[in-house]
Amino acid sequence: MNSLIKAEGIEKKFGTVNALRGISLEVSEGSITGLIGPDGAGKSTMMKIALTLLKRDGGSISVLSVNSDNDKTFIRQNVGYMPEIFSLYTDLTVEENLNFYFTIHKMDKQDYEKKRERLYRFSRLEAFTNTKAGSLSGGMKQKLALSCALMHDPKLLILDEPTTGVDPLSRQEFWGMLHELKEEGVGILVSTPYMEEALKCDFVYMMNKGKIIGEGIPENLSEEFEGSLYEFEIPGRKPQEFLSELKQIFRGDSVFMSGKKVHLALRGAEELSDIRTKTTSLDPELLVRKKVPELEDIFIIRVLAEGSDGND
Amino acid sequence: MGLVGIIIKEFKHIFRDYRTLMVLFVMPISQMIIFGYAMDLQIKNINIKITDYDKSTLSRELSTKIDGSSFFSITSEDGDLNELFQQRLLHAVLTIPVGFAGDLNSRASPEVDVIIDGSDSTRAVIIRQYISGIIMEFSSELRGGDELPINIVPSYAYNAELNSAFFFVPGLTALIMIMVSALLTSITIAREKEQGTFDLIKLSPVHAYEVILGKVIPYLILSMFIGIFVIVSGVFLFGVPIRGSYLTLLLYLFIYCLTGLSFGILISTLVSTQQAAMLIAMIATLLPTLFLSGFIFQLEAMPKILQIISWVIPARYFLVIIRGLMLKGNTQGELLLYTSMLILFSIVFLGISIRRFKAYLES
Structure with a gap:
């Protein structure tokens, strides 16, 4: 498979803040590559560097097989981009926005009808042709933004948190569209703060504080975890109430909240009975279970491990 | 495109x-x-009080002339001048002394006394110009217009009024x-x-x-x-x-x-x-x-x-x-x-x- 983005050791500083600290990543044709991580991890910065909208301070990057120092214009005009904030004209209708992006891409006028039909069929926005973009729902806005990004048939799509703040149903629909595009051979780099969306990617990079703390095929990432994970719960009590006690008992290991439960990640394997004996001093109603780690657990374990290594 | x-x-x-x-x-x-x-550069509705001590035909003629101009309205407000000025009921006071008509008839130059509210200097200058204009016109009419050797009649080009x-x-x-x-x-x-x-x-x-x-x-x-x-x-x-x-x-x-x-x-x-x-x-x-x-x-x-x-x-x-x-x-x-x-x-x-x-x- 052809590589559409190949970044090596990308560095970026904003003043004294190290936004990116040696990011290396690759995006291939016909695949969805996810960047997952919290706000401030550096996902948007990395994307803007790939788009040539930001200058990097170190490392090398080639996009669409072009060195981004040599032919910025080529890269810019051949990538489809959806910024994190909705950046279409809210006072223009769906149709007018599409038409505007068609005209600024200077394509042959005769192609417009065909293109429009195709995008409408794809996005199912046909019924909203004359609706102002500002009155669309969050999900439809994103579909419109994606349609505009696809206007010039880019081989590479860069989507910055396209599903943040979008209802679950629309999110699912949106991912369906991404999979269709992938089937057509488009390479997609997409960022998301939602761990469950990472599972829909072919390959993910976990980012935190400007670094990649894990990468791989999402299913494999959790299998690669060598330690063991336990889940604690006390019926009728909030996890915050016994989190610190557990932290006391398992000093040096990763203890963190996950929903209404507290998770404990141990580097090696340990018997469930041993864990039980260690926690007898806690509430007698405490429930302990062994658990298969999810992507979110993996992410948190890696973040905590980074922190304790003193790499910060 | x-x-x-x-x-x-x-x-x-x-x-x-x-x-x-x-x-x-x-x-x-x-x-x-x-x-x-x-x-508005023109000032209208100037309240003037005329105190006529002469009470002659000529002094009344002067009053009528002032009253007839579109800029002035004569008030009959009585009381302390200072207070009238303070309350902005009065902008100017013209006092015609005893013997005004007599002096004019004997070809002497009588003096009339004018007090103008000077708190707004631009306005005061304009009021003075209006009053002296009227008095000059009055005196030149009286003497057949031959007393003043030079009479300036300004006219403003492109903006006559x-x-x-x-x-x-x-x-x-x-x-x-x-x-x-x-x-x-x-x-x-x-x-x-x-x-x-x-x-x-x-x-x-x-x-x-x-x-x-x-x-x-x-x-x-x-x-x-x-x-x-x-x-x-x-x-x-x-x-x-x-x-x-x-x-x-x-x-x-x-x-x-x-x-x-x-x-x-x-x-x-x-x-x-x-x-x-x-x-x-x-x-x-x-x-x-x-x-x-x-x-x-x-x-x-x-x-x-x-x-x-x-x-x-x-x-x-x-x-x-x-x-x-x-x-x-x-x-x-x-x-x-x-x-x-x-x-x-x-x-x-x-x-x-x-x-x-x-x-x-x-x-």
């Missing part, structure tokens, strides 16, 4: 934001009406047009920067000049409509004439709007928020135009340094143009120098803007 697409899009923005559109037309009109009443509207309508047009046009373009570009829509334009093959012209052309047309509306309102509301050619006026208004819009674009290349754009555009057009264009204050009377600064104030040149065309009936050729300056400003502003904007799009 990219340019046409941007122009069409811009027109849609203009017409859909009807609130702003309304403000653009209502603001100049209301400013004109406010100025129309606030800046010293109508203040003649003064403020062209000035206000110059002020409003530079302000509005600079605001229009600076805000529209800053808005796109702020809302991130320019990020997508950066990723398209559109050129910097297409974006700039795509912004200038629609707003040039809009500004022309506003300009015409302002001038026509001045003509109909205040009777200001247009003595020069309409076509020349339109052409020069067009050039002036272009200068203002280019200036607005230049501002927008320096800022990244709408608020900053608005603030800079307001300050950079309103104050210099009010104080350094010759609209209100005489440029010739200013210190040399301020006169030099005034050379870079576009309104300074347009003021000469519009006063020349509305009041004097100047021809196109007579105003060429001033127009050339405006063209020069536009070229410089647009040139710098396109360069800066190109760098921005490529950054």
Whole structure:
């Protein structure tokens, strides 16, 4: 498979803040590559560097097989981009926005009808042709933004948190569209703060504080975890109430909240009975279970491990 | 084509934001009406009290003459003069002494006493001029007009009645047009920067000049409509004439709007928020135009340094143009120098803007 983005050791500083600290990543044709991580991890910065909208301070990057120092214009005009904030004209209708992006891409006028039909069929926005973009729902806005990004048939799509703040149903629909595009051979780099969306990617990079703390095929990432994970719960009590006690008992290991439960990640394997004996001093109603780690657990374990290594 | 697409899009923005559109037309009109009443150079309804100690036919004639003038109304308010002045019931007091008629008849020069409220010095000077004018007329009529060897009869060319509207309508047009046009373009570009829509334009093959012209052309047309509306309102509301050619006026208004819009674009290349754009555009057009264009204050009377600064104030040149065309009936050729300056400003502003904007799009 052809590589559409190949970044090596990308560095970026904003003043004294190290936004990116040696990011290396690759995006291939016909695949969805996810960047997952919290706000401030550096996902948007990395994307803007790939788009040539930001200058990097170190490392090398080639996009669409072009060195981004040599032919910025080529890269810019051949990538489809959806910024994190909705950046279409809210006072223009769906149709007018599409038409505007068609005209600024200077394509042959005769192609417009065909293109429009195709995008409408794809996005199912046909019924909203004359609706102002500002009155669309969050999900439809994103579909419109994606349609505009696809206007010039880019081989590479860069989507910055396209599903943040979008209802679950629309999110699912949106991912369906991404999979269709992938089937057509488009390479997609997409960022998301939602761990469950990472599972829909072919390959993910976990980012935190400007670094990649894990990468791989999402299913494999959790299998690669060598330690063991336990889940604690006390019926009728909030996890915050016994989190610190557990932290006391398992000093040096990763203890963190996950929903209404507290998770404990141990580097090696340990018997469930041993864990039980260690926690007898806690509430007698405490429930302990062994658990298969999810992507979110993996992410948190890696973040905590980074922190304790003193790499910060 | 990219340019046409941007122009069409811009027109849609203009017409859909009807609130702003309304403000653009209502603001100049209301400013004109406010100025129309606030800046009246003629003072009317001066309350004068006449204390006639002579009580002669001649003294009564003088009173009647004053009463008959449209500027004065005689009050019969009685009481402490100081209090009447304080309460602004009285602006002047004329005292005719005993023996006034006798002195006049014996060809002596009697003295009349006038007290004028001096708290507003401009007003006081005007009141004095009115009163002495009436008294001079009165005495010269009395003596057959041959007593005063030189009699100055001023007449004001191009503004015979010293109508203040003649003064403020062209000035206000110059002020409003530079302000509005600079605001229009600076805000529209800053808005796109702020809302991130320019990020997508950066990723398209559109050129910097297409974006700039795509912004200038629609707003040039809009500004022309506003300009015409302002001038026509001045003509109909205040009777200001247009003595020069309409076509020349339109052409020069067009050039002036272009200068203002280019200036607005230049501002927008320096800022990244709408608020900053608005603030800079307001300050950079309103104050210099009010104080350094010759609209209100005489440029010739200013210190040399301020006169030099005034050379870079576009309104300074347009003021000469519009006063020349509305009041004097100047021809196109007579105003060429001033127009050339405006063209020069536009070229410089647009040139710098396109360069800066190109760098921005490529950054």
